[in-house]
Amino acid sequence: MLRPRRPDEHFAAEAAAAREAGWTVALVDHDGLAAGAADAAVARVPAGDGAVYRGWMLGADRYAAMARALAGRGVTLRTGPEQYRRAHELPGWAAQLAGFTPDTTWTSGADRAAFDEARAALGEGPAVLRDWTKSMKHYWDEAVYVPQLGDAAAAWRVASRLRELRGDEFTGGFVLRRFERFTGAEVRTWWVRGECRLVSAHPDSPDELPPAGPDLAAITPVIAGLGLPFVTVDLALRADGVWRVIEVGDGQVSDRPVSTTAEVFVAAVGDRILT
Template sequence: MLIVPSDPLRPRRPDEHFAPEADAAREAGVEVALVDHDALARPDEAVRRVPAGEAVYRGWMMSADRYQGFADALARRGVVLRTSAEDYKRAHELPGWYADLAAVTPESVWTSGDEREAFDRARQELGSGPAVLRDYSKSMKHHWDEAAYIPDVADAAAAWAVARRFRELRDDDFTGGFVLRRFEEFTSAEVRTWWVDGVCRLVGPHPDTPDSPVPDPDLSEIGPLVAGLRLPFVTADLVRRADGRWRVVEVGDGQVSDRPRSVAPEVLVRALIQERETLPPIG
């Protein structure tokens, strides 16, 4: 079963953003159920139309705590999500996946909370040089100069100005703490890869650049490490570094990772429902 958000104005129809995937699922013989995303603060009400069964969610991003309530409410209705609340948190928040992928992703340090003292300790641990700021679940890369890029983490005042602006922009969506990632020079557009049960089943553009040519990433080093996460459905955004190595810039839970418009919805649905043995594992 595929669970998608309902349209806020027409609650018996899928949200228009996810309607193409819902249509593709139905055409493939997959049952589709609707949840009221706006009511997830009252999860039992939000999921009241979902029948019992095994399910994958495709919808808007939510916090790990909100997902836990969502999964618990579904469980009370006899619905088993392919992705548990624990697995969602591990994929959705950088501290959950960083250690396993440290060899193929920029060096990172983080805080618990948003206090300056903790930020300064993390900054000093990273040392000096440029860094990119984010929290556990998201960056503000579209506000690059004011809330993402730190030219030198050794410059305490300038670094904190970026952190303060980042915190202001994230507001109630701020998750976990500050994350400082060492800046690396990249030479390609980002590639979004989709992994089901440790197998890369789809390679496409990143949603921010949906019409960009998609380079063929070398997964020989990255593949076994993503598979080693043992997460049921994730995305990994990859980019080629100046030295030619492919790097992981982000991991996300596949249920809430956006599908670029240039990837047909039936392609993603087919990747989700393929039998495991149809594609060999990587590595």
């Protein structure tokens, strides 16, 4: 915000690496996008070309507004608004990944009746809770972990706390996922047009580099079948030795772990993402 002609420090290394690789790099004003001023926010983007957004997370509606503003300048985002929403919001991908990810139910909205219906559909046992885009993992005991789905009052207390903590950023509805026990850190995989281009550590554990696995053979056709141009898929090894999908996200707003250099990242995804 204080240096509007320079990329945010968090993304500066990627901007430099992209320029070095021959990409045209233009700045958008994220604060302006978040505030609903999309036309002004994209005013520095050169007219008439394809583009990939790389920056902080945007709500799906704000992303759509950015896409419209860019289209007015003759610029087409390689990830369209509907594709962004499907990658960014859990209902866009969870059903297709059934069998590879913990059993999941969700609501539209935050009312108690819908929550209880989703809770009952998942059955008994422990679960974890989030909304369509984000959990409050740093509030595990009070806003994430549901020890027993059959305890309606206790489960609703967790849901109410999640709703309170998310505030105006609460998105879509509640998501309940069956609790599974995992070993080791998560792995972040980066996919361009259904092909895994990079396996990295997860940003939350950047020093815990991925093992020789995971074996992606079974999941590759499923990810390709999503039809999404640029996504991340986070995986973790379940206690029984089975790799499980924890999260799918739009690659444009997925964080890069510091243990993966900007140059490696750009080289991995850049030769296909804009072609």
